[in-house]
Amino acid sequence: MATIIPAEDESPDLRRRQQEERSARLQQLATLGELASGLAHELKNPLSTIKLNLQLLLEDLEKLPGAQSSINRAQSVRKEVDRLVQSLDDFLRFAGRLELQAAPVKLNTLVSDIVDFFMPQAQATRVRVHCSLASQDPVCRIDVNLFKQALLNLLLNAQQAMPDGGDLLVRTHIADGSAYVDVSDTGAGISAEVMPHIFQAWFTTKKRGTGLGLATTRRIIEEHQGHITVSSESGRGTNFRLELPLVTG
Numbered sequence: 001m002a003t004i005i006p007a008e009d010e011s012p013d014l015r016r017r018q019q020e021e022r023s024a025r026l027q028q029l030a031t032l033g034e035l036a037s038g039l040a041h042e043l044k045n046p047l048s049t050i051k052l053n054l055q056l057l058l059e060d061l062e063k064l065p066g067a068q069s070s071i072n073r074a075q076s077v078r079k080e081v082d083r084l085v086q087s088l089d090d091f092l093r094f095a096g097r098l099e100l101q102a103a104p105v106k107l108n109t110l111v112s113d114i115v116d117f118f119m120p121q122a123q124a125t126r127v128r129v130h131c132s133l134a135s136q137d138p139v140c141r142i143d144v145n146l147f148k149q150a151l152l153n154l155l156l157n158a159q160q161a162m163p164d165g166g167d168l169l170v171r172t173h174i175a176d177g178s179a180y181v182d183v184s185d186t187g188a189g190i191s192a193e194v195m196p197h198i199f200q201a202w203f204t205t206k207k208r209g210t211g212l213g214l215a216t217t218r219r220i221i222e223e224h225q226g227h228i229t230v231s232s233e234s235g236r237g238t239n240f241r242l243e244l245p246l247v248t249g
């Protein structure tokens with residue numbers, strides 16, 4: 001159970017102890033992350049062998065008369081293997097070391113490239129994508145590949161929140177020495193019960209979700225010295241906001 005410590009008890013001693021505890025916890029998490037990544041890599045090799053052999057097995061079965069139910073079973077095993085591989089890849093992206101290869105980048109140009117890349121996939125599910133870019137192109141220090149991943153996770157979530165179609169708006173603007181990217185959708189919204197958990201690794205409300213998208217996005221944005229915030233109204237939609245420091249001078 002959570003213990004509430006009254007503010008007047010927050011002596012410097014207590015604060016130092018809390019800080020020490022936090023860094024010990026972070027250290028533990030880092031070690032755990034390394035172990036888990038090692039395990040994920042270990043699992044990927046036998047999984048590729050399983051996948052390859054399943055493929056061969058399926059080809060054999062397809063030559064046999066009356067093997068349809070065996071084919072179906074083998075196909076569903078293959079689907080689960082694909083899902084495992086996908087989960088491991090997502091996990092490795094989340095838990096792997098991030099070494100930022102950041103350089104000054106024009107944010108509008110990058111955002112509109114990513115949106116163009118995503119557009120056909122969105123349109124296939126009747127999601128209309130709109131882009132509204134800052135009149136002055138903000139320049140930020142960005143690792144393009146990682147940022148692409150971070151933004152695509154938000155676009156994908158927005159699309160998935162609108163299974164019957166809707167509007168996805170991507171905006172950039174500059175304010176108070178920061179650049180902002182907003183991704184808003186007209187989807188189902190996030191309920192008050194779900195909201196506290198959305199950035200936790202493995203938390204998902206989707207049948208086929210991995211729950212690593214937002215955890216990864218937050219990690220990437222924070223590695224860029226940025227922030228991610230969210231506001232949502234149940235039934236109306238959701239807005240995710242990325243804040244990044246501007247390159248000055």
Ligand SMILES: Nc1ncnc2c1ncn2[C@@H]1O[C@H](COP(=O)(O)OP(=O)(O)O)[C@@H](O)[C@H]1O
Binds near residue numbers: 153188210
């Ligand atoms: N745009 C959105 N609209 C509604 N819910 C969202 C949105 N983005 C994220 N969520 C909620 O946050 C959860 C975690 O998202 P994420 O980390 O990307 O994992 P996943 O997409 O695999 O479920 C989702 O399962 C969903 O409940």
Ligand SMILES: [Mg+2]
Binds near residue numbers: 153157213214
């Ligand atoms: Mg997601």
